Amino acid sequence: MSDRSLTRRGVIGAFGAMALAQPSSVSAQSNERIVVASYGGRMQDSQRAAYFEPFAKETGIAVTDATGITLAKIRAMVASKNVEWDVFLATHEELVSLAEAGLLEKIDYGQLSKATMGEIDPRLVHEYGVGSQYYASVIAYNTRKYSKDNHPKSWSDVWNATKFPGPRILPAGSYQLRPIEPALLADGVPAEKLYPLDLERAYASLSKIRPNVIKWVSSGNAAPQALVDGEADIAIANHGRIAQLRDEGAPVDYVWDGAVVTGSFWAIPKGAKNYKNSLKFIEFASRADRQVDFATRMPYGPSNMKASEALPAKLVRDNPVAAENRSKVIFMDAHSWALKTGGKSVLERNIEMWNRWIRT
Structure with missing residues (x-):
């Protein structure tokens, strides 16, 4: 097949x-x-x-x-x-x-x-x-904290808590909107060399931003709502929910730059x-x-x-x-996520790595 x-x-x-x-x-x-x-x-x-x-x-x-x-x-x-x-x-x-x-x-x-x-x-x-x-995983932000002219515009900006201070909210590694690609892009991996995924490097990158992450979420509503409530200033979020809230007048927006689409x-x-x-x-x-x-x-x-x-x-x-x-x-390479090593796909290995990493 x-x-x-x-x-x-x-x-x-x-x-x-x-x-x-x-x-x-x-x-x-x-x-x-x-x-x-x-x-x-x-x-x-x-x-x-x-x-x-x-x-x-x-x-x-x-x-x-x-x-x-x-x-x-x-x-x-x-x-x-x-x-x-x-x-x-x-x-x-x-x-x-x-x-x-x-x-x-x-x-x-x-x-x-x-x-x-x-x-x-x-x-x-x-x-x-x-x-x-x-749909896409995008860089989203609270517009009360950051203006249209001054906000994170790349994944390296999201990881730069000195230039763009404030609490972050990111998806859990086991959630459907995983932070793996953003972590690698933030660490300097060029988009054209993103796949096959280097999970070890991705988790090393997540460890760098971890002190600034207040919550790792596993639902589509959690990150957007945290931005609306002022609990977080910057997030990796589903673009659709951010767009909904923005159009309803909530203080949130997002950028397409570097968005991971699938x-x-x-x-x-x-x-x-x-x-x-x-x-x-x-x-x-x-x-x-x-x-x-x-x-x-x-x-x-x-x-x-x-x-x-x-x-x-x-x-x-x-x-x-x-x-x-x-x-x-x-565009996400779904087939790279299905590649197997030792009988396990990258998707399965990632879940195992996430469960170990989040407990440390």
Whole structure:
């Protein structure tokens, strides 16, 4: 099995070859049901409004949404043959790692709309998953502390507590927005030489900034909220939540310079009980109209290229793959995270290293 994303030609060829759960508020017209797992918070609220509820209304297939996605939980569900979810959201590197481990169902593109799948950015089309969105780890800051003219503009600035004093809040190494790439970039690794990842150097770099970090967080809301509350002045954060708060008038902003961009994928765990209906949901959530709806609620970058073209002008600035932003960002190499040494992927080794490092 190749862990590489399919090319557009490959997609067309495929067609030719033919936790805590919250029920949707829309009641379905049949007894059919799927369980979709995501990451909670404002993002899942937005998914519920843009995807889950409209899907149930249009198809009669009820959606129960769940949270609590971890690699360990997916492995345990598949190993025990007690798969609770039908569809879940995976980061690109998680998708590649899980596919390599045989823990996912292949996507039967022959059952999906050729037109809709042809609109998905080829970088987010994989034989074991369909891209849902682009998002980024960005340098975020409190605008009461730092002005638009004087704020951290690079990862080395974030690590420079003399030039830019103030408490920092960073993601935990085990969280989906890991601080590994920022740590290496801050330590002077050029973007073009970032991969393969040097985890030892990354943790040495994290040790340098550690005295200035007040909290290592494992949720998408924690770092942005800490900036709003004045608990921290500088953060590594999910760009979408920062953009939401900024637009609501909160004293926060971010920069695209050095942002680490990756994608999320809809995936189906091995042994899922409702494979065909899972595919129906993935196709629905891949439509341009649905992704524009989602982006108006949560400013991520659509995986559907027609949706990107249809975004209102005010949302383009928060699209990681918009032409005006692409030259400033770094695209994560998901396959480097899946590389194995001694039978363990970089992703797995990182979790082990993080657990040791944070206890020292």
